[in-house]
Amino acid sequence: MQLPDFKMPEKQKKIIEAAITIISEKGFNASTTSEIARLACVAEGTIFRYFKTKKDILRGIMIHLVNVMGEPLVLESFQKILLNNDEKDLRSIIKALLKDRFVLMEAIYPMLRIVATEAMYHDDIREILHEKIISRSNDIFKLFQKEMVARGLMDKDIDPSAASRSIFGNIVAFFIFRKTYGSAGEQGDFEQDLDRAVDIIMYGIAARPVQGAKY
């Protein structure tokens, strides 16, 4: 996992990168500090110069997720797609969103694995995640919905929390299924699959909009 530049001692960065790689592969407890040190090409003692304990490495990874990836990658492009679309229709926005999230999740996949696992067992990590990413995404989505309603592209009485929760679920499910099964085909296959997923997010599993309807 190659991290973007960030003011931080060379070795510390190497340690975090190595830790992300190893922990994402084997889980936190199954990873050893000696292995991380080996991959990072530092002595084991060096790890404990930068991180007080092993658990502290996890915290370091989370801080990175939030500071380096969270803000610039996760939220910025999310916001751009949802809020800078004066002339686009809802369908292309949702499609752009799904595509962008897919690419992002693939890019930070090792980190995602760690967060998904550890958030289940550490309250503090879950808290950071919620505070810095989930609740802020929710806010952005609410703004987005307001705008869409104003432009007549979304139904005004859809609950925004339920909607964003559903979209979140769809995105994650799309990613996981593609990642574990699927993706057997080529690029065209992906586009088609994407379109299907977008259709269902837009119109559900039952209804299809009347031809020429405003939605």
Added chain:
Amino acid sequence: MQLPDFKMPEKQKKIIEAAITIISEKGFNASTTSEIARLACVAEGTIFRYFKTKKDILRGIMIHLVNVMGEPLVLESFQKILLNNDEKDLRSIIKALLKDRFVLMEAIYPMLRIVATEAMYHDDIREILHEKIISRSNDIFKLFQKEMVARGLMDKDIDPSAASRSIFGNIVAFFIFRKTYGSAGEQGDFEQDLDRAVDIIMYGIAARPVQGAKY
């Protein structure tokens, strides 16, 4: 985690029950055999009479998920809800499904945590899960869709894989969000939330069916 009766030595059952409790709380690697033994009220050596290694306990848990819970709980009621509904409309079926899955997931929550975590790191567990539960659920869903299409309740050109994937994502997201935040209110709150989720699964985030339409 109280398991249903199943032909198996008393102590072995106790060990698995204890293991589910402890592993779901702390994760597999952070759980110790001595702690499991203590909770199960057996000597540590007894564990290794029934399970060759510690990892073998995990396999025992998975076998239980599949044999005891998987077939009778996960698939049976799934099938009943989807396929024994000659007179019900699509909306009530989906609502019943979502409700049933929620109750089920809550009942086997500790086991779910273990499976969700360990499936990320062990190929064999992911394989069992896919073979015994996911692919079979998919088959059931395909039958269901065929029936719904025949009865004119679902659009025939919705891809069944995409649809079941989406429903899966919605169910899981609904569960997780309710479990970690929400559920702050009472029962009425839950019903309302359920209805919102069902609406979105049915009609998506954009369109709403015309009043009196057949869907």
Added chain:
DNA sequence: ATAAGAAATGAGTGAGTGCTCACTTTACGA
């Protein structure tokens, strides 16, 4: 009642862990 085998025990073992610390190397201003 007793023998014999099965089940259960838990102290013991050694491999392997996170972490320390006495030491070496590097960076750099005077």
Added chain:
DNA sequence: TCGTAAAGTGAGCACTCACTCATTTCTTAT
């Protein structure tokens, strides 16, 4: 060039854990 502080090292320490096995307890057939 040297002195000093910071950065880096890795052998070793204390400890934990999965697993073993000699011993005890239970079960049951005769």
